[in-house]
Amino acid sequence: MGGLAGLAVLGSAASRTTGRETAAVGSMLDALEDEGHGGRAVVRDGSAVMGCAWPASAAPGDGTHTFVSADGKIVLLASGRVRNHRELAAALPGVRLRTQSDREILLHLYEAEGLAFLDAVRGTFALVVLDRRRDEVLFAQDGTGADAVYHAVADGRLVFASAPEALARCGLVDAGAGRATPAATIERVDLREGTTSSRRCRDGSAVGGAHGRPERGAVVERPERPAVRQ
Structure with missing residues (x-):
């Protein structure tokens, strides 16, 4: 199975995680193995x-799901596959890939293009971005919805995992709680305010669809709203 899991403390940027949060993420990763x-x-x-976990059956190189920007301020976790990663890398002059993973290109696209970074991506994937430059977390899925990330806010913490049963293992939310990011959607959670907003392609197959040819600029910006709380 494998997948992604994590936790972020909401509020002041000076907030710090403790052993409790580390243990909670470890329990979620255990459930994904x-x-x-x-x-x-x-x-x-x-x-x-x-963090991310991968099963013993994973092929060599498939375990690389975690990518960090050169300045350490952006962390991207991704599961699934990016089919046109070579084409995307060739279109970003000066970018030097540090791994063999087809998902690494997602980090460089986000640095270069911001919220438009998935417009030309073809594949089936789910991802999470921690952006310390803006103090926010992004969740995103391709248009097929084959991969997912479930997230919820509880006890002043944003928690997420690739499966609802793993999310429940954090000890903060009940089984079945949490919201999955919709297909072809980027959801943003402000870590200081706890509010969320979303950016969705009008064509549900735009990101990672049958032909992988997105309709650039065809998006709807939804207003901020309180994050889902348990």
Whole structure:
């Protein structure tokens, strides 16, 4: 199975995670390793703990899900596949990929294009971005909805995982709680205010659809609203 999991403390940028938060993320990652222990990677950043797990059956190189910008201020976790990663990399002059993962290009696209970074991506994927430059977390899925990220706010913390049963293992939310990011949508959570907003392609197949040819600029910006709380 494998997947993504993490937690971020809401409020002041000076907030810090404790052993409780680290243990909660570890429990969620444990729940994602249901095919036997393969491996995991965890990134800690002040008020956030984020990680990925992969099963023992994963092919060599498939375990790379975690990517950090050169300045350390952006962390991107991604599961799934980006089919046109070579084409996308060729269109970003000066970018030097540091891994063999087809998902690394998502980090460089986000740095270069901001919220438009998925407009030309073809594939089936789910991702999470921690952006310390803006103190926000982004959740996104391709247009097929084959991969998912569930998230909820509880006890002043934003928690997320690739599966609802893993999310429940954090000890902060009930089983079945949490909201999955809709297909072809980017959801943003402001870590200081706890509000959310979303950016959705008008054509549900635009990101990662049958032909992978998005309709650039065809988006709807939804107003900020309180994050889902448990």
